[in-house]
Amino acid sequence: MFEQDCLMKKKADIILRQYLTHEGEILRYQLLEMPFPLPLKQLQGKTDLAILEDLKSLYLKNLLPAKPEYTGVVLFCCDHRIPDPFPERDGDIVIKDQASRVRWWIDKYYRNGHPEDQIELRQYLESLEKAQLLVSGGDRESHPLYLPVYPGMTKLSSFYHDNTVTLNSHFFLMEISDLLSPFDRVGEPFGMLSVDGEIIHPPLYSRETLISYESGDNGILKLSIEDMTIIIDGMEYRDKENCRIFRRPEYGVSPMQDGLDLIIVGNNILAYSTGGGCPVPEAGFILHLENPDPPSDLGVSYFYRKDLNFSIQVGPSMVEGGEVCEGFSTDYYQGTGIPFPPTVYPLDWSHGRAARTGLGFKNKKLVLIGIEGSKKAVYKAGYDSTGCSLEEMAHICKESGIDNMINLDGGGSSQISVMGIRSLKISDRSLETGEDFERPVPLGLELKIR
Structure with missing residues (x-):
């Protein structure tokens, strides 16, 4: 254990642990227990030029190389103060959302010819670029991938405070295979979130949802949009x-x-x-x-129901009713059939190690766990934490006496700040400097410690 064990005796119990795995590798994690209910809110920012540039870098380095049919990428945010030139109606469909409408017509132009021949489109894109709402990389003239971006992308470090706990939360659309319809945006979060009984984001797919009620009782249910x-x-x-x-x-x-x-x-x-x-x-x-x-x-x-207090849906479950979960109990996309997100997700329960974040309850207290991981390209044996598999995380939760816990978005998105301090390194780091590279995310949680 580290010195931070006693940092906030009256506000929260915090433990930092480090031990060696059976393979002799370091595993480092942080565990917090907090009284519940407590002031809690979602965190969202505003997608700006710096966020767009970071997303462009991710696409050029990590995603586009696997899609040679695209010669580059154009990422953009729409702004109603910059009117687009496209009609709302196209046959039987009326597209009211501006970002969806712009992508609909760009996709249609590509199917019917070259969009660069459309003067109004070119002028509109130039207006977005001038307003710092558009970035591009690679070859924009041949066949780039045009993608709208969710307007609430942010870096959670901009919300760090000395009286709060800040953490990432939900899955969101990012892979090219996550973005097949004109109504999809880079960074769009999905999965249920309710705070103080208000459903801020609905459930979608039937996946594990951590839920608490006004009575203080809590559990894990599988909820979908059909339950709403x-x-x-x-x-x-x-x-x-x-x-x-x-x-x-x-x-x-x-x-x-x-x-x-x-x-x-x-x-x-x-x-x-x-x-x-x-x-x-x-x-x-x-x-x-x-x-x-x-x-x-x-x-x-x-x-959903009147006595709903708080809920969050990501998954999979780590422990339910104090019992270790032993595998995936809901469906994830496996490369066949109609894609549904996340379309790229490691389905190795026992061996796939990564940075992890989890949220749950222990004796009606809110419990948060963060497990430090490292990308293989920057991992330093004997110094960096190796991350853990979902199976290992489930057993850590069980050994910690947790009653119910679900896994949140992990990997490069995983991060926790306690009182403005991030004690665990982010798994994405610069190859040149070794410094943390914080990914933009569309949604986080802020827990205000009393």
Whole structure:
């Protein structure tokens, strides 16, 4: 144990541990226990030029080399103060969301010819670049990949404070195979998050959700969008009662049929269409209604149950009811069929080591665990922590007496700050200097310590 064990006796119990694995490698982790409930909020920033440049670097170095059909990448954020030249309607579909509309028409231009011939498109992209809302890398003239970026991307270090705990949380779209529909954006988070009973982000795929109730009880449930009441224009909708929900991996496009398809991501209707055949977003779903009249309000809210206090959905589970989980209990994409995110996720339960973050409960206290890992390219044996497998993490949770815990997004996204101090190194580091390279993320959590 390290000196930080006693740092916050009255506010939280903090432990830093380091030991040797059976292979003689270092494993370093941090464990926090905090009274619950406590002030908690989601953290989101504003995607700026520096964030776009970091994302461009990730694409050029890590993602585009595996996709030789693309000669470069163009990443952009839309701004309603910069009007786009594209019509909302294209046949049966009406695209209200600006980023989706821009990508829809760029994709269509590529299918029908070369978009650089479109003067209005070129002028619009130049306006975004002038406003520092667009970056490009590689060969932009031949066949680059045009991708809109989620507007809330940030670096969590900008939120560090001396009276808070800050951590990363959710999966988000990043791989090129995560972004197949025009309604997908780089960095779009997915998975349930509710704070003080309000559902901020809905569940989507049926994956493990850590949940607590007003009574103080907690547990882990598998929740999906089909378990929610969906509220639009004051009307309540339930799947197979007065609507149908189409989502991946069952549907890549909505069935051809009469009625209205609402293309929904998070709390917004991005587009609507009649007749079916709409692409299903990877971080969202399609709500089908028999009435073909579109709603007047494009906002969407969700309800689960009245006594809901807090929930977070990422997964997989590490321990449930104090018992070690022994493998994946929900589906992940394995390279066949209709893609659904995360489309690239290491499915080696016992051997795949990485940096990890987890959130759970122990005796009704909130428990947070961070496990330090290192990318192979920068790993230094005898100095760096090797990270751990999901199996090893589950046993650490069990040995720590944790009742319920789920794994959060890990790898290069994994980070924890306690009172403004990051005690564990980030797994992404500069090859030249060895300094931490902090990835942009769309969503984090801030726990205010009383």
